[in-house]
Every structure is written in structure tokens, then in C-alpha cells.
Amino acid sequence: MNTIQRKIWLLTTVVLLIMAVIWVTLTYYNQKTQNQYNEILQRYLELNEVTVSSQQLVMDLNNYLILPSSTNLEQLINSKENIRSIKQKVYALRHEENDFSLTNYMNLIDSLIETTERALLFHSENETEASAKEFSEANRISTYISEMSLTLLDKEIKTYDRFYRGFIEQSVEIKKLGIWVMLLITLILLLVTYWFSLSITRPVSKLTQAANELSNGRFDLQIEVSSNDEISFLAKTFDRMRMNIINLISEIQEKADLERELQQNKLMLKESQLRTLQNQINPHFLFNTLNTLSKKAYLEGSEEMSDLLVSVADLLRYNLKRIDRSVTISDEVTVIKKYMDIQKARFTDRLQFYMEVDHSCLDYLIPSLTIQPIVENAVIHAIEPKEEGGSIWFRIIDAEELVLIEIEDDGNGISEQNIWHMLEETPHERENENAGIGFINVVKRIRIYYGIQDVIDIKSSDGQGTKITLKIPKTRGISYDDEALDSR
Structure with a gap:
């Protein structure tokens, strides 16, 4: 013990x-x-x-x-x-x-x-x-x-009168005896407590003084406590802790410098990944647009050609200027409108486009070229293959902490296996159709931009159409410094 x-x-x-x-x-x-x-x-x-x-x-x-x-x-x-x-x-x-x-x-x-x-x-x-x-x-x-x-x-x-009188006298004597006993016990306990507390408080006081010196940054003072109990062991352990603190401070400083460099490298790596993904531009749209314009100019020769050329010029200017920046949802909606004007000119009555937008959500920031690849994917896989054409619904919904962007079509749908490949960002057979890469690019960019995985939801089945929902947080995940990006 x-x-x-x-x-x-x-x-x-x-x-x-x-x-x-x-x-x-x-x-x-x-x-x-x-x-x-x-x-x-x-x-x-x-x-x-x-x-x-x-x-x-x-x-x-x-x-x-x-x-x-x-x-x-x-x-x-x-x-x-x-x-x-x-x-x-x-x-x-x-x-x-x-x-x-x-x-x-x-x-x-x-x-x-x-x-x-x-x-x-x-x-x-x-x-x-x-x-x-x-x-x-x-x-x-x-x-x-x-x-x-x-x-x-x-x-x-x-x-029994004698009993009562004896009882009273005995009670008085017991009270007197109790008082003397209590005084004696109190005195003994005070002496024992004083001796006991003194044997503990003296070395504790020395240890407290050493701790105060240690808290003031004086790690060079050796701690010495002379006693024959656990406090002596505690003092020796405290002295070893003083030495460990000196060594630990040095290690923390070294680790802090190393951690600072590591965080800088991670940030540069994320920026590099984002830039790499943003620079993967799908040429499919540009090819189809130019082809449509050439056929339209050859067949009609009307003023509608001027509007189409303006829309194409705006799209190219937007893509080249905003490729490495955050944009508002409003900017993306404007691009979608111009893109659908071109596609309506291409498909005429075969394409029906419906738009529902909650204007309270238009000021939130998203990566540029986020929505257009998904709408383009719907045009390629839901409208083009069907002779009678089809419909596309575009919605922006306020959902408390999220902005929901829905792109829905009535095409042939997507199999569960292909949906899994698209969400897991793995290559699949649709890449040969020049659409899979663009869609995976969008998924990667949004996940890197917000730093979360749950940003997209796909509901579809063969022959039943497809509904893609982007779940955009109302707080940005990665901070961009546009001026710094420009200067680089």
C-alpha cells in the first residue's frame, strides 16, 4: 500500500x-x-x-x-x-x-x-x-x-419517581461526559490532521512553485522534492516531463513547418486537378454547332443566321473567358438559353424545351460550364436518336440549404450499370459517343469544388427517360482567388 x-x-x-x-x-x-x-x-x-x-x-x-x-x-x-x-x-x-x-x-x-x-x-x-x-x-x-x-x-x-430523578441526573452526567469526549476527540483529530496535511502540503508546495516557474517558461530549473511518499515520485516524473516538453516544443515547431508546407502542396494539387478537369473541353458541341450553321446558311439564307452566329460567338467567348473561374447560376442559365436557341434552330419542332427557375437561387456561385454539358448530354442521347424528337425540362429549385438543378428528358433512359459508372467516375461504353467524358468531368469538378461526394442524383431506367439532379450547396467548398488565377 x-x-x-x-x-x-x-x-x-x-x-x-x-x-x-x-x-x-x-x-x-x-x-x-x-x-x-x-x-x-x-x-x-x-x-x-x-x-x-x-x-x-x-x-x-x-x-x-x-x-x-x-x-x-x-x-x-x-x-x-x-x-x-x-x-x-x-x-x-x-x-x-x-x-x-x-x-x-x-x-x-x-x-x-x-x-x-x-x-x-x-x-x-x-x-x-x-x-x-x-x-x-x-x-x-x-x-x-x-x-x-x-x-x-x-x-x-x-x-417510579426515583427512576425519573435518576434518569435526569444520569442524562446531565452523560451530557457533561459527551462534551469532554467531543473536545478530546476534536483535539486529537486536529493534531492528527495537522500532521497528516503537513506531510503532504510541504512537498506539494514545492511542486507547485516548480510548476509556476515552468508555466512562466523557465524550463531550465531542476525540480527537487524530498519526501518518502508518492509526491517524491511525482516530482521526479514532473522533472522528466519538463525535459520532454523541451524536446516536444522543438518537435512541434518542426512538424508545424512541415504541416504548413504539406497544406500548401495539397492546395496547389487541388487547384491543379480543378484546372486540369476544367480544361477538358468537349469538341462535340462545337462541331455540331458549326455543322448546323453551315447547313442553315446553305438552305435558308435568312436573318436567323445572324442570331445563331451571335449565340455561337457568345458561347465561345464565355467558354474561353470563364474556363478557370466561378460563375453565378444566372450566368449558366443565360448560356443554357443561348445553347437551346441554337439546338432549337437545329431540331426545329423535334425539340421541346421547358424552363422553371427560382430567381432567388441565381446569385449562388458554381464552377463554370457545369450545367451545359448535362443539357448537351440530354440533347445527344434523348433527342438525336429519336425521329420524332423529344422534350427537355430544366428546373432550378430552392431546397433550404441546397439549390437543386434538375435536367429531365423523355429519352430512352440509362441502364443501372451505366449510372453506376457515371457516378463512380469510371470509363464505360458511352465514352465512344463523346458524351461520357464530359459528364464525368462535370461530376469531378463539382465534387472537387465543394469538397463533398453527394452532389448528383440520377434517376432513370431503359425506355423511361432520365432525370439528373445537381445538389448545389449554398456555401462554396473551395475558395477561388480570381485575380491570383489571372496573374498566374
């Missing part, structure tokens, strides 16, 4: 032993006094109970003589049995000083019971006068019993 723990257990044991001795002594004395007091009180109560029972018997006898019913008769019989049982208890109260009086007292009880029975007998024989005479006699005996009870109580009080 450790030294400090041994001291604590020793002090606790002494205190518990003293408390146990005091408790046992007080308990024994209190129990003894209580038993004597209860015995005396029980004697008084039993004598008083005789008086009450005799009066009750007379009252029940009177009730029966006035109204001889079965209920009153039963109550009268119960009263007689009750006073007989009390008589047996009173017999146990006999001692030398009350032997004669208690004998007369018990004879009175017997006389009361006999008189009651005679009154009942005369009443049953319709001898009213004799029954009334016996009732008067019973009433007189009951009065004698009450007076005799008071006499016996007076004798009991005088008999």
Missing part, C-alpha cells in the same frame, strides 16, 4: 473507531432507557384501559337494556371479553408495593362482570326492577374502578 494511502486509511480508521464506540455507547444507553420508559408507559396505559373498558361495558349494558337487539347484545359480549383480557394484563403489573391494591382492583373487575351477567339474566326473565338494580350496581362498581385506577396510577408514579 502506498504511503499517502496508508496515512489516509489510518486516519479514517481512527475516526471510524471513535465514532463507532460513541455510537454503540449511545445506542445501548438510549435503548436501555427507552425500554424502561416504554415499560412504565405500558403500565399506565393498561390501567387507563381498564377504566375505559369498564365504562364501555356499562354503556353497552345500558344500550341493551333500553333496546335489546342482537347488535347491542353482540357489542355487550365483546365488551365483557375485552375487559377479561385486560384483567390478565393487569395481573402482570403486580409487585410488592401494589399487591394489596391490585388484588382489590381485580376483584372489582370480577364483580363488574358478575353484576353485568346478573343484569342480563334478570332482563331475560323480564324482571325489570331487579335488572335496573343490577345495572345501578354495575355503574357504581365502574366508578370504583375508575377511582381505583387513579389510586394505582398515583402509586405507580410515586414508585
Whole structure:
């Protein structure tokens, strides 16, 4: 057992032993006094109970003589049995000083019971006068019993007067003894506590002083505490900790420098990945647009050609200028409108385009060229293959912490296997159609931009159309410094 723990257990044991001795002594004395007091009180109560029972018997006898019913008769019989049982208890109260009086007292009880029975007998024989005479006699005996009870109580009080006086004197002496014992115990405990606390506080004070010096940055002071308990071991350990802190500070400084360089490298790597993904431009749209313009110029030669050329020029200018920047959703919506104007000119009535936009969501930032590749993918795979054409729905919805961008078509749909490849950013058979790369590019860019994986949801099946939902957080994931990007 450790030294400090041994001291604590020793002090606790002494205190518990003293408390146990005091408790046992007080308990024994209190129990003894209580038993004597209860015995005396029980004697008084039993004598008083005789008086009450005799009066009750007379009252029940009177009730029966006035109204001889079965209920009153039963109550009268119960009263007689009750006073007989009390008589047996009173017999146990006999001692030398009350032997004669208690004998007369018990004879009175017997006389009361006999008189009651005679009154009942005369009443049953319709001898009213004799029954009334016996009732008067019973009433007189009951009065004698009450007076005799008071006499016996007076004798009991005088008999136990010495006990009361001795009890009071003994209580005073016990109080005095208790005060002296408490003072002595308090003095002993104070001395033991002072010695015990001093053996702990002295080395602790030295250790506290050393800790204060250590908190002030003085790691060169050696900690020395002389004691024969655990605090000495604690001081030695504290001194070793001081040396470890010195070494740890040096290591932390080195690791901080290394971590700073690592974070800078990670940031540069993310920027590089984002730029690489943004620079993967799908030439499919440019080829189809130029082909459409050439056919339109050849076939019609109208002013509509001018509008188409303006739209194409705006799209090319947007792509070249915004390729490495964040843009608002409003900018992307404008590009989608221009792109769909070109596609409507290409497909005429084969293409139906519907747009629903919540204007409160237009000011949030997203990576450039995020929505157009998905809309283009819908045109390529939902409109082109079908001779009768099809429809595309474009929606922007405010969903509390997210902006939902939905692109839905009524094309032939996508298989579950291809959906899995698209979400996992792995190559699949649709790359041969020049659309898979652009879609995977969008998914990668959004995930890198916001730093989360759950940014897209695809619902589709073969022959049932496709619905793609972009889940855009309203807080940006990666901070861009456009001016810094331009300067690079």
C-alpha cells in the first residue's frame, strides 16, 4: 500500500473507531432507557384501559337494556371479553408495593362482570326492577374502578419517581461526559490532521512553485522534492516531463513547418486537378454547332443566321473567358438559353424545351460550364436518336440549404450499370459517343469544388427517360482567388 494511502486509511480508521464506540455507547444507553420508559408507559396505559373498558361495558349494558337487539347484545359480549383480557394484563403489573391494591382492583373487575351477567339474566326473565338494580350496581362498581385506577396510577408514579430523578441526573452526567469526549476527540483529530496535511502540503508546495516557474517558461530549473511518499515520485516524473516538453516544443515547431508546407502542396494539387478537369473541353458541341450553321446558311439564307452566329460567338467567348473561374447560376442559365436557341434552330419542332427557375437561387456561385454539358448530354442521347424528337425540362429549385438543378428528358433512359459508372467516375461504353467524358468531368469538378461526394442524383431506367439532379450547396467548398488565377 502506498504511503499517502496508508496515512489516509489510518486516519479514517481512527475516526471510524471513535465514532463507532460513541455510537454503540449511545445506542445501548438510549435503548436501555427507552425500554424502561416504554415499560412504565405500558403500565399506565393498561390501567387507563381498564377504566375505559369498564365504562364501555356499562354503556353497552345500558344500550341493551333500553333496546335489546342482537347488535347491542353482540357489542355487550365483546365488551365483557375485552375487559377479561385486560384483567390478565393487569395481573402482570403486580409487585410488592401494589399487591394489596391490585388484588382489590381485580376483584372489582370480577364483580363488574358478575353484576353485568346478573343484569342480563334478570332482563331475560323480564324482571325489570331487579335488572335496573343490577345495572345501578354495575355503574357504581365502574366508578370504583375508575377511582381505583387513579389510586394505582398515583402509586405507580410515586414508585417510579426515583427512576425519573435518576434518569435526569444520569442524562446531565452523560451530557457533561459527551462534551469532554467531543473536545478530546476534536483535539486529537486536529493534531492528527495537522500532521497528516503537513506531510503532504510541504512537498506539494514545492511542486507547485516548480510548476509556476515552468508555466512562466523557465524550463531550465531542476525540480527537487524530498519526501518518502508518492509526491517524491511525482516530482521526479514532473522533472522528466519538463525535459520532454523541451524536446516536444522543438518537435512541434518542426512538424508545424512541415504541416504548413504539406497544406500548401495539397492546395496547389487541388487547384491543379480543378484546372486540369476544367480544361477538358468537349469538341462535340462545337462541331455540331458549326455543322448546323453551315447547313442553315446553305438552305435558308435568312436573318436567323445572324442570331445563331451571335449565340455561337457568345458561347465561345464565355467558354474561353470563364474556363478557370466561378460563375453565378444566372450566368449558366443565360448560356443554357443561348445553347437551346441554337439546338432549337437545329431540331426545329423535334425539340421541346421547358424552363422553371427560382430567381432567388441565381446569385449562388458554381464552377463554370457545369450545367451545359448535362443539357448537351440530354440533347445527344434523348433527342438525336429519336425521329420524332423529344422534350427537355430544366428546373432550378430552392431546397433550404441546397439549390437543386434538375435536367429531365423523355429519352430512352440509362441502364443501372451505366449510372453506376457515371457516378463512380469510371470509363464505360458511352465514352465512344463523346458524351461520357464530359459528364464525368462535370461530376469531378463539382465534387472537387465543394469538397463533398453527394452532389448528383440520377434517376432513370431503359425506355423511361432520365432525370439528373445537381445538389448545389449554398456555401462554396473551395475558395477561388480570381485575380491570383489571372496573374498566374
